[in-house]
Amino acid sequence: MLSSQFLQRMSLRRDRIDDFQRYPFCLPAVRSLDQLDFHPKVTFFVGENGSGKSTLLEAIAVSLGFNAEGGSKNFNFSTRRSHSELHEYLRLAKGFKRPRTGYFLRAESFFNVATEIEHLDAEPSFGPPVIDAYGGRSLHEQSHGESFLALLNERFGGQGLYILDEPEAALSPQRQLAVLARIHDLVNDGSQFVIATHSPLLMAYPDACIFQCTADGVSPVAYEDTAHFRVTRDFLFDPARALRELLKR
Structure with a gap:
């Protein structure tokens, strides 16, 4: 049966890899990867630093034709x-x-994308300035968080495929909730998201699949079973006790 979702599944061509001891095939998220099915709406990759989730996300994006440093498929810097x-x-x-x-x-490289937009707009063109698609204001004249929200609200539209690597990096908790609401609007307008994140707020999106990257590989996990949820819940339930345990000598 034909599927209408943009990205259905991913598989690793293991037979073409001659050495799983070399980078990036030695990463836990890659080493045991066989096949993975994407959620038609939102798929999250979560895990500790160094587990390979961002490397995996980057490879997905490049395979789809996106620039490795970010941007749309028209960016080739x-x-x-x-x-x-x-x-x-x-x-x-x-x-x-x-x-x-x-x-x-x-x-980590959104600054480079903002710089490339300014370079493109400095060149002669018969079309409108690229920055118009981002709200018309230089992304360098905004905070990192503001520029990302401008991207999400102005550049992203319905029927889109969006690959996001740690979008919460520059966002306050309140702004992360605003991002959740915007993601939901875009999902309702036919968009699909693949997101690597550390944020327990973002990964709480109710209609999503979460893949956890651990030393044993990649596997689906319930939101409440993620370390991000459990650590945040336990800390907020009793911050004083958590700090006593953390800081005791």
Whole structure:
């Protein structure tokens, strides 16, 4: 049966990999990867730093044709080549529908995207300035959080495929809740999201699949069973006790 979701599943071409001891194939999230099915609305990758979730997300984005440092498929700049070769070993299954738009956000290199927009707008063009699609105000003239919200509210639209790597990096808890509401609006307008995050607020989105990256590989996990939820819950339930345990000598 044909699927209308933009991104259906991902599989690793294990037979083409000659050495699982070298990077990035040695990463826990990659080493045991076989096949993974995406949720038609929102898929989260969570896990500790170094587990491989961002490397996996980057490979998905590059396999889909996005620039490794972020942006839409029209961006082709490269400040510094830092992405792995993992995208060459992934097989992505897509639905019969094609997204109307899409974007790859990397929190760590969003500054580079903002700079590239200014470079593009400094060149002669017959079309409108690129920055108009982001609200018309330079992203460098806004805080990191403000510029990301401008991206989400102005550039993102319905029927889109969005790959987000740690979008909460510059956002206050209140702004993270605003992002959740915007994601929900876009999902209701036919969009699909794949997100790597540490935020227990974002991963609480009710209609989503969460994949946890651990030393044993990648596996689905319930929201309440994530370390992010449990650690946050336990700390907020009794901060004084949690701090006593954490800080005692």
